[in-house]
Amino acid sequence: MVNPTVLLTTATAVLLAGLASVPLRAAPGTDRWSTLAPVVFEHLSPAERDFPSPVVMSVAQDGDGFMWFGSQAGLGRWDGYQMRNFYFDANDPHSLPGDFIQTLHVDRQGRLWVGTSIDGLARYDRQNERFVRVAAGVLSSPAVYAIASDRDGGLWVGTAAGLDYVDAAGQVHHHRRPDTAPGGQRANQIRALLLDRDGVLWIGSDAGLARRAVAGNRIDKVDDIAGVGDAVLSLSQNPQGGVVFGTLRSGVGFAATDAATAGARLLSLADQGRRQAMVLSLTETVPGQWWAGTYGDGVIEFDAAGIQRRITHRPAVAVSLASDRVAALWRDRSGLVWVANERGVDTHDPRNRTFSTIFDGVGLPEISASAFMTDQSGRLWVALADQGIDLIAPDATRRAGLRPDPLRPDTALPGSLILALTEAEPNEAWIGTLAGLYHTSGRGSRVRRVPLPHHEPLPRIGSILQRDGDLWLGTPGGLLRYDPRAATVRAYRQGP
Structure with missing residues (x-):
């Protein structure tokens, strides 16, 4: 050469x-x-930036603008210059309840909530820089996979054994579905939650997609047009109404607000000869265009019509995606897209289209x-x-x-x-x-x-x-x- x-x-x-x-x-x-x-990324290297762990599971931006990274071995807060890490300490009741962070959520007051894989839920008290734990024993399960907040200061919590609601006073209310409901016990293994602008709670579980109307406690299962009862692992608000959802092995789908009666439309993410991607996260990068973060297939860019392109790690290209195992996506308030993966966190600016480099x-x-x-x-x-x-x-x-x-x-x-x-x-x-x-x-x-x-x-x-x-x-x-x-x-x- x-x-x-x-x-x-x-x-x-x-x-x-x-x-x-x-x-x-x-x-x-x-x-x-x-x-x-290729899509150009900037890398936050775990070694150079002192991540608690290189394997990042979740990303969120709090009300003060800090970026938070939940990893398999602790929680990191990035201020744009340096990282501050938080860990579980058995001698400190105000430390994290556990170090394996499964999900992060910022409520309507700008407060950060932390869901762990086996140790329950906690809220970060930014005034005192400590964590306020929700007793893991009162939740349906200490394995917290999804969180969504409402206008009343309450919190919906998706666990491995059912749906819970934590009201503004801190009381926990269980909304476990009966085993006779569609999907059986799988419907209580909650993987994703989203409260849309109309107040409808969308629920992704191992049994598929469901929705809870604003009035009443009724939860209706949403059937996709293919009749596939696949697990729904991720949810994103659709500005056109309803939601976009990602599945375990059936691609992504679009569900309208009236999906309980109209059903949902699936969109395959498998090209000929490829298996379907496991979609762990979704975000709208620019109006009408989404990224699907997958486990092993990188990022797949798509719109309502189909796949636009695949964004993967390319060993010879230093600015490519760091890893094809993508756990979480987050678009911050400036429009920057953050990609959590097994080699730290990457960022991409969708507005930077001045130059294209092959x-x-x-x-x-x-x-x-x-x-x-x-x-x-x-x-x-x-x-x-x-x-x-x-x-x-x-x-x-x-x-x-x-x-x-x-x-x-x-x-x-x-x-x-x-x-x-x-x-x-x-x-x-x-x-x-x-x-x-x-x-x-x-x-x-x-x-x-x-x-x-x-x-x-x-x-x-x-x-x-x-x-x-x-x-x-x-x-x-x-x-x-x-x-x-x-x-x-x-x-x-x-x-x-």
């Missing part, structure tokens, strides 16, 4: 010149760069771009240094146009740096390399070496200009004028 730093000046100059002189023609309504470029090639983990060309049909030809050429169509379809093969020196690119591209006949290219001149055919699917009738038949060609059928070639030994029709070369050198 060629050192990318060697290419910086050349590639930048070629890119700016190419973009300034030749407009890229994308298909109407298609931004091919946002499709091809880091890899088709079948290549990383690339250095050394030359560009747009052909008559609007395809962008990208020279990948010594790794060949990729072709990007206006509709963002991308393919490996040409790759080097030292065993076919006359009919394949050399394994050396490509320095220049210019269109030959429509949709074909002249290619200048460190090892001579090449010409394509078959709309860029084939290539042949073009030895020059010159004392140096395979010169280093750093630039190409086509004028009136002739090629002007810039080489270290001077300027060459090549006539492909007559197969003649005339050399021009500095000096008398």
Whole structure:
């Protein structure tokens, strides 16, 4: 591989010149760069930022603007500069009730609530910087998986054994569903809660999706149109009304406000040959567009029509997602998206669309771009240094146009740096390399070496200009004028 730093000046100059002189023609309504470029993240490294544990299970922003990270070994508070950690202390009744943090919730007063995996619930007292515990023995189960707050100062708590309500006075009321209810005991294994703007409580459990109306205690199960009684693991408010929900093995779904009678619509997150993703978290990143945080499949971006793209960890790309095991997503008040995963926390700004950077090639983990060309049909030809050429169509379809093969020196690119591209006949290219001149055919699917009738038949060609059928070639030994029709070369050198 060629050192990318060697290419910086050349590639930048070629890119700016190419973009300034030749407009890229994308298909109407298609931004091919946002499709091809990876989503860029900034990483909060657990080692550098002193996380209590690298495995972060939940994220929340409190009323003061602090970011809180619940991990498998304690709770961290991030102020933008440094982390302060909180842990369970058997000798301190005002410490965390346990260190394995399952969920975090900020109520309408801006207070932080902490749900643990086996040690119950606690509220952070920010005035005294301590925790006020809710006695684990009074909850249906000390395993707290979900929390939602209402306008009255009360708290809905989803546990492994039923739904509880903690009123403003701290009294706990149980709303366990009878075993004869739809879903049986699985309906009491609560995984997600959401109180929507209309006051409807949405409940995700191992038995599926249910809702509790504002008036009365009745809880109705919501059937999806496929009739799959799958576990619902995550919920997000839909600004259009109702909710978006994530499942264990059936993708995501959209449920309207009247879902108890109208049902819900499922949206598969499995491409052909892929299994369905386990959706642990959901957030709307920009209006009408959601991210699904999955266990093992990274982040899946989707809208009401279907999948937009998959966002995954790419080992060769330092700014990619740190881990594909994503436990939680959170969009803060500034619009920044926080992604909790098994390697800490990543952040992404959806509004930062000034530049799109493509880091890899088709079948290549990383690339250095050394030359560009747009052909008559609007395809962008990208020279990948010594790794060949990729072709990007206006509709963002991308393919490996040409790759080097030292065993076919006359009919394949050399394994050396490509320095220049210019269109030959429509949709074909002249290619200048460190090892001579090449010409394509078959709309860029084939290539042949073009030895020059010159004392140096395979010169280093750093630039190409086509004028009136002739090629002007810039080489270290001077300027060459090549006539492909007559197969003649005339050399021009500095000096008398």
